Amino acid sequence: MRHGLSGRKLGRPPQHRMLMYRNMVTDLLQNESIRTTEPKAKEVRKIAEKIISHGKKGTLHHRRQALSLLFDASVVKKVFQDLSERYKERNGGYTRIIKLGPRQGDMAPMAILELLP
DSSP states (O other), X not given: OOTTOOSOOTTSOHHHHHHHHXXXXXXXXXXXXXXXXXXXXXXXXXXXXXXXXXHHHOXXXXXXXXXXXXXXXXXXXXXXXXXXXXXXXXXXXXXXXXXXXXXXXXXXXXXXXXXXX
């Protein structure tokens, strides 16, 4: 039974799923927009918002937590310098999901996940 467990499995083993999330969050924070399926976008949004919240707090502990999740140190620097300043007045909701419709090959629902300006 899955009492109290949250999150989507997406048909992948846990290690592959977490690596995929880490790659997608790193790409989202670096490029500020990614195109993916809706379920993946909803899962990546949770992690990305936590990373940006860590950036707003700005302590060494939070920087190390962000470094443990993101693959690129330059992205961590961007989060703690640029994005923390951009979202200092906002209490969450740093991203938005724009639904695109089904993908041509397998009819998977597609979406764009982007950071708000």
